[in-house]
Amino acid sequence: MSIDDKELEDSMPATELNWTDEAIVRMKNVPFFIRKSVVRGIEQYAKDKGVNVVDADVVSRARQEREGAAVADKKRKETAAAKEETENTKEVKRQYVNFSFYKLDPAFCRLPKADQERGKKEFMTVLEEYDNSDKMILLSYTMVGIRADADIMLWRISYELEEFQKMTTKLRQTGLGTYLTVVTSYLSMTKRSIYQDMFNPEHEEDRTHIIPGKAKYLFIYPFVKKREWYLLTKFTRQGIMDEHIYVGNKYPSVKLNTTYSFGIDDFEFVVAFETDYPQDFLDLVMDLRETEGSRFTERDTPIFTCIAVSLEDAVSSLGI
Template sequence: MSVNDKELEDFMPALELNWTDGAVERMKNVPFFVRKSVVRGIEQFAKDMGIEEVDDAVVSRARQEREGAAIAKARAEKTQTSTDNGENKEVKRQYVNFAFYKLDPAFRRLPKEEREEAKREFTDFLEEWDANSKMILLSYSMVGIRSDCDIMLWRISYELEEFQRMTTRMLLTKLGSYLNVTLSYLSMTKRSMYQDMFNPEHEEDRTHIIPGKAKYLFIYPFVKSREWYLLTQFTRQGIMDEHIFVGNKFPSVKLNTTYSFGIDDQEFVVAFETDYPQDFVDLVMELRETEGSRYVVEDTPIFTCVAMSLEDAINSLGI
């Protein structure tokens, strides 16, 4: 027998305590696929408090208690320290930048000798910077894939100013003066506030990114609706459980989520690494069917990038 939308909307799991009509009605505002876990959590709270009947007040107190615990946990993780030589140090978070460049066609009209010299100067600069700076620098080509950018530099550093120093130095090179920045996304690493219940041993320490282990990289900015943030943490975790479940079906795709709140226009920048683009296509299609997709405001433009050495990325410009 099929289940229609009305039955799903009215679905309530078996109750172990007495519930008032008002409390039951409030549960209908919770997505049906997480309603059972929400009800169980509220009833457990009531039992712990010696309460025999669940009414509106109990529902509110239970959810406030859960929210408070989640906030306390997030704060504890934020201030988590590691011991080094007997001294406590805060866990450092990384700055992340995805910079997209388009070559000015005027460069191709320069004499061959000038172009060759400019390429050598630019390649030497990038390789020297990569070898001697504290920055992680990865290069990608989008030549023949997108019309608005040719190459992308993925830069990761513990110092925001490092991006500025490198860019200033790059603009002083001849080839650098012909590269137009078409887009630049700035973000930071941060621990995820959602737990992976399907793979508890999966470490989600997003304070430190180790990138560059796959041939292809897919990047896009991400913004969620205000309605998403008005949901309780309990409800959001339930919705994310479905999202995480789908993601775990594609182990060949590694997700790097970074956070842009307050430092750039988007809320997140997501970067997926894989050797199998077809897996990423299937992953995105399945994610479209999840409850969480209702709350997506922006997830474009999407950039398909091919990993290359610094020299090969420059050579891909065909100059």
């Protein structure tokens, strides 16, 4: 080591406070390339404590506090990292989803007006009870004049399966409910997709929690894939789905809600498309027919076209 290097190694940076010889000797044991920052830290500690002279004791106490702060900071970071990992790995609470389609018995319309009004009021009371409940999201639609087999539809979303049963029981006990037949009912759940959406990565998270939009139209159908689909490798299926997803992203006006029915209903999926533009949905379905994935479709009917209305307007659309 040259003389200049030795002087650099032993040098003491300029100080603002008075230092004892013993404290200065302690600093020479600190690598010269970090010595300046260490001295500044010790002097700041001394100022905070109201000390004007830095001696060996001040150096020791400053070091202890600094090491303690470093340990505490490390612990905080480890705790934060562990919390983040827990948040990322814990199971997301999933929703139950139900689409119930009702058909009115024409005999109800031949009842005395007073009986009709009473039955309608009882039915509305139950609907409003659940519409105002924090246990369920409830949306209503009409299909009067659009389909012959169903008049109105209730889209229900809840974290508790039993809520659907409780509500249905109450509806059946009303004067109007006794004349309404559930012609179709689909049960499904939300679930994180196993396929990556490279065009809209955030959409994957959307599937675990449905937040219905404000679109005027809703198109619903059950969906079953051929067993051959599940015999393909995941990589092959992802490639086929890439084309499917690409086509879907060409129609931003159409919002897709995919839910899963494996083992809890007769189908594998129930899909619900929300849009203000039926023509866009029609074009989307036509485009999807030309994709490779379409070859693996076993069933995707019946398709229900629904018009979003208020609860009161849904009931009124029955002509009562």
